Amino acid sequence: MPTSICPECSEEVYVDAEIEQGDVASCDECGSRLVVVGLDPIELDKKEESEDDAYGGSDDFGSYDFDDDRY
Ligand SMILES: [Zn+2]
Numbered sequence: 001m002p003t004s005i006c007p008e009c010s011e012e013v014y015v016d017a018e019i020e021q022g023d024v025a026s027c028d029e030c031g032s033r034l035v036v037v038g039l040d041p042i043e044l045d046k047k048e049e050s051e052d053d054a055y056g057g058s059d060d061f062g063s064y065d066f067d068d069d070r071y
């Protein structure tokens with residue numbers, strides 16, 4: 001399993017072998033959510049906690065974020 005370094009606590013973070021850029025991993029050590037910003041080598045950056053990300057999916061796939069107050 002590939003590893004990278006957590007930007008928050010500098011511990012090794014295990015990431016999925018099939019992880020892709022933009023995916024989110026989490027650090028077991030400090031619990032930070034980390035976004036994959038590079039793959040060769042794997043680089044992680046701290047994910048901003050501003051969005052409600054309850055689904056944890058990749059919502060970068062087109063803007064699909066309609067609310068009912070607009071039609
Ligand atoms: Zn960490």
